[in-house]
Amino acid sequence: xxxxxxxxxxxxxxxxxxxxxxxxxxxxxxxxxxxxxxxxxxxxxxxxxxxxxxxxxxxxxxxxxxxxxxxxxxxxxxxxxxxxxxxxxxxxxxxxxxxxxxxxxxxxxxxxxxxxxxxxxxxxxxxxxxxxxxxxxxxxxxxxxxxxxxxxxxxxxxxxxxxxxxxxxxxxxxxxxxxxxxxxxxxxxxxxxxxxxxxxxxxxxxxxxxxxxxxxxxxxxxxxxxxxxxxxxxxxxxxxxxxxxxxxxxxxxxxxxxxxxxxxxxxxxxxxxxxx
Amino acid sequence: xxxxxxxxxxxxxxxxxxxxxxxxxxxxxxxxxxxxxxxxxxxxxxxxxxxxxxxxxxxxxxxxxxxxxxxxxxxxxxxxxxxxxxxxxxxxxxxxxxxxxxxxxxxxxxxxxxxxxxxxxxxxxxxxxxxxxxxxxxxxxxxxxxxxxxxxxxxxxxxxxxxxxxxxxxxxxxxxxxxxxxxxxxxxxxxxxxxxxxxxxxxxxxxxxxxxxxxxxxxxxxxxxxxxxxxxxxxxxxxxxxxxxxxxxxxxxxxxxxxxxxxxxxxxxxxxxxxxxxxxxxxxxxxxxxxxxxxxxxxxxxxxxxxxxxxxxx
Numbered sequence: 001x002x003x004x005x006x007x008x009x010x011x012x013x014x015x016x017x018x019x020x021x022x023x024x025x026x027x028x029x030x031x032x033x034x035x036x037x038x039x040x041x042x043x044x045x046x047x048x049x050x051x052x053x054x055x056x057x058x059x060x061x062x063x064x065x066x067x068x069x070x071x072x073x074x075x076x077x078x079x080x081x082x083x084x085x086x087x088x089x090x091x092x093x094x095x096x097x098x099x100x101x102x103x104x105x106x107x108x109x110x111x112x113x114x115x116x117x118x119x120x121x122x123x124x125x126x127x128x129x130x131x132x133x134x135x136x137x138x139x140x141x142x143x144x145x146x147x148x149x150x151x152x153x154x155x156x157x158x159x160x161x162x163x164x165x166x167x168x169x170x171x172x173x174x175x176x177x178x179x180x181x182x183x184x185x186x187x188x189x190x191x192x193x194x195x196x197x198x199x200x201x202x203x204x205x206x207x208x209x210x211x212x213x214x215x216x217x218x219x220x221x222x223x224x225x226x227x228x229x230x231x232x233x234x235x236x237x238x239x240x241x242x243x244x245x246x247x248x249x250x251x252x253x254x255x256x257x258x259x260x261x262x263x264x265x266x267x268x269x270x271x272x273x274x275x276x
Numbered sequence: 277x278x279x280x281x282x283x284x285x286x287x288x289x290x291x292x293x294x295x296x297x298x299x300x301x302x303x304x305x306x307x308x309x310x311x312x313x314x315x316x317x318x319x320x321x322x323x324x325x326x327x328x329x330x331x332x333x334x335x336x337x338x339x340x341x342x343x344x345x346x347x348x349x350x351x352x353x354x355x356x357x358x359x360x361x362x363x364x365x366x367x368x369x370x371x372x373x374x375x376x377x378x379x380x381x382x383x384x385x386x387x388x389x390x391x392x393x394x395x396x397x398x399x400x401x402x403x404x405x406x407x408x409x410x411x412x413x414x415x416x417x418x419x420x421x422x423x424x425x426x427x428x429x430x431x432x433x434x435x436x437x438x439x440x441x442x443x444x445x446x447x448x449x450x451x452x453x454x455x456x457x458x459x460x461x462x463x464x465x466x467x468x469x470x471x472x473x474x475x476x477x478x479x480x481x482x483x484x485x486x487x488x489x490x491x492x493x494x495x496x497x498x499x500x501x502x503x504x505x506x507x508x509x510x511x512x513x514x515x516x517x518x519x520x521x522x523x524x525x526x527x528x529x530x531x532x533x534x535x536x537x538x539x540x541x542x543x544x545x546x547x548x549x550x551x552x553x554x555x556x557x558x559x560x561x562x563x564x565x566x567x568x569x570x571x572x573x574x575x576x577x578x579x580x581x582x583x584x585x586x587x588x589x590x
Contacts, residue, residue, distance in 0.1 A: 013399040021407035027425040030435050042431045043438035089316035096309050106582055111324055113578030115526035117547040118570030121554040121563045122331035145323030206418035208529040224420045246421040257416045
């Protein structure tokens with residue numbers, strides 16, 4: 001009885017999904033087709049002579065290599081600072097029951113709710129006061145501060161799942177907390193640490209607004225900001241090159257996303273990643 | 277844990293990971309034990325808490341980026357807020373922000389995300405895999421790239437109008453005529469994956485016996501969904517509504533790239549208004565007042581969010 005109707009429902013669901021999928025795909029198709037079309041415009045069309053000329057044109061130090069290297073420095077720097085601070089913070093939160101744990105965790109959770117976009121005005125004032133404008137180090141520290149709340153939560157959850165019994169033996173032998181953290185806990189939670197690292201890296205790699213406000217010199221701008229100036233600078237934009245550069249800039253995070261889903265934190269770990 | 281969005285918060289906590297019981301409190305020990313928190317506390321204090329507090333104070337001064345008041349700003353009380361509310365751009369911007377939030381986050385992303393999650397449950401596997409990959413790609417792409425793609429799609433000579441012309445329908449210059457509609461649709465396109473993932477996880481947690489029992493009792497498809505499934509995932513729905521609202525509240529690059537807040541101020545939401553006032557017109561105090569209002573809105577959602585989660589964060 002239910003079977004034929006069930007099968008019809010299944011087909012109907014698949015067809016509706018395909019339609020939605022095609023609609024979602026359309027804006028992405030332009031990106032790919034324009035990147036291999038040397039006479040690309042803003043509309044989707046099959047390139048007359050597909051070639052990688054656009055990629056070759058943009059693969060110069062000024063256009064893409066330096067900005068991509070800057071993106072890498074910002075993202076890796078931010079991910080390293082965030083992961084180190086988060087591991088250290090997660091340890092007492094996970095291992096000891098202290099009175100400050102709860103208020104601290106709630107405070108941090110509250111921090112994840114602050115719209116970062118709104119913070120840029122006071123942060124800019126702060127950076128002017130500390131003379132940190134156009135300073136990569138300062139920008140990395142601010143980026144790290146914005147990723148920390150989520151990273152601390154993730155790290156604490158990963159650490160909670162490392163059984164404490166393993167450390168107890170080491171404690172009995174007189175090892176200090178920091179030593180057990182380094183020698184026992186961290187090695188056991190390597191996949192979790194990798195997930196947090198990649199998660200922060202992806203988030204920072206895609207961030208536009210923070211470096212846009214805090215960095216000025218062209219040689220320090222990450223790809224997100226330099227693509228934007230590339231786009232805004234010329235009256236007639238070379239759309240093919242813009243698309244090619246966009247793809248070069250996007251591929252690393254798409255690859256990392258696949259990696260992080262394999263590692264098992266995947267979509268869930270990243271579900272928090274879309275904050276501005 | 278996986279029934280709520282903060283799955284964002286990482287792996288489920290293992291029940292066995294109890295902390296060692298602490299019997300005697302020795303003075304100084306807590307201090308020593310909490311020392312590893314220091315780097316995080318310093319970073320959060322200097323770069324998040326500091327700006328929030330200075331934002332609250334700065335919105336009460338006449339500071340600006342240049343000129344006399346840049347060096348020593350004077351305390352002006354609620355003057356910035358008074359002129360903010362007197363400025364016709366502000367109420368308009370509040371309204372546009374609300375429209376943007378309700379249409380793209382509350383209705384668009386949530387309903388489409390839930391719809392996709394439900395459809396995926398009862399579709400063919402290859403379709404499910406391919407479609408979810410496409411939807412997630414739009415979300416994983418760096419925001420500036422997604423913004424360009426959306427800009428190209430809605431542009432006068434862009435993909436949408438090319439397709440409409442192909443169908444014999446005259447296109448319009450979408451970004452000028454319907455700027456809000458464009459940014460709303462773009463934000464739905466970009467953000468739906470998040471809701472889809474949250475709802476997929478929530479639906480997977482609904483025990484199949486319950487929906488089967490409802491089916492035996494004669495509940496048809498829609499009825500079963502509204503009366504059985506939705507109440508079972510209501511916690512996910514409320515946290516997801518909150519998170520998507522917060523994410524959408526701080527959307528900047530998408531609107532900045534697609535319309536620049538224009539034409540005129542027709543798509544200037546609060547983040548864009550704050551940016552323009554503070555950085556383009558140098559009215560730092562004024563921009564800070566807007567930022568403070570945004571932060572307060574975020575704070576209210578933060579409190580609601582923590583309340584909703586409370587039972588799960590022991």
